[in-house]
Amino acid sequence: MIAIAYFSGAGHTALLARAIAEGAGGAHLIDVTAMTAEDWTALDAATAIVLGAPTYMGSTAARFDLFLEQASDPRWETGAWRDKLAGGFTVACHGSGDKGVALQRLSTFAAQMGMIWVGQSEIGAPVYPDRPGINRDGSWIGLMATQVIGEADILDTGDLETARLYGARLAASARRWAMGAPD
Numbered sequence: 001m002i003a004i005a006y007f008s009g010a011g012h013t014a015l016l017a018r019a020i021a022e023g024a025g026g027a028h029l030i031d032v033t034a035m036t037a038e039d040w041t042a043l044d045a046a047t048a049i050v051l052g053a054p055t056y057m058g059s060t061a062a063r064f065d066l067f068l069e070q071a072s073d074p075r076w077e078t079g080a081w082r083d084k085l086a087g088g089f090t091v092a093c094h095g096s097g098d099k100g101v102a103l104q105r106l107s108t109f110a111a112q113m114g115m116i117w118v119g120q121s122e123i124g125a126p127v128y129p130d131r132p133g134i135n136r137d138g139s140w141i142g143l144m145a146t147q148v149i150g151e152a153d154i155l156d157t158g159d160l161e162t163a164r165l166y167g168a169r170l171a172a173s174a175r176r177w178a179m180g181a182p183d
């Protein structure tokens, strides 16, 4: 099972979370501002946890960092998430916008938790001109999207398709990983 934990101030990160879930063929979507006991149970049971936060001031939004710190106690010490798969995504209003820092922050959290990071593997245009819009920000450490300025409720179709493909990759990875789980 895949769990997607995200924070979204104005809705863009939430759109990406839903597209990843769609590509994965279903996932437990968790808004970290309204955590329930069931959400923590789902995270602890998940084969893969996908972390999503908008880039605010050059890194992950503080509200998501609060969730990461909450999740670490006591799981960092107990190793409760060790060897789970992890992935990450972010969105910002600039093509760069220092989104890479946000994805490094998420992958560093995963590393500290002993998780196995699954990056973004899609190559689009200009390398493959027949794939316009796919991974248009050229990010492989995780999924990046760029906000369509002035629009709160839409994202670029290429970014959404890239998110679906990332979800499919995470789901395939989770299936393979679960098959090889130790007894």
Ligand SMILES: Cc1cc2nc3c(=O)[nH]c(=O)nc-3n(C[C@H](O)[C@H](O)[C@H](O)COP(=O)(O)O)c2cc1C
Pocket: 007, 008, 009, 010, 011, 012, 013, 014, 054, 055, 056, 057, 058, 059, 091, 092, 093, 094, 095, 096, 097, 098, 147
């Ligand atoms: C406090 C704040 C800080 C931001 N910092 C950045 C930034 O460093 N780089 C950038 O490109 N966009 C930045 N933005 C724009 C957001 O990343 C962008 O609007 C994004 O789509 C928001 O996602 P959300 O709708 O899920 O909150 C910032 C927005 C806010 C509110």
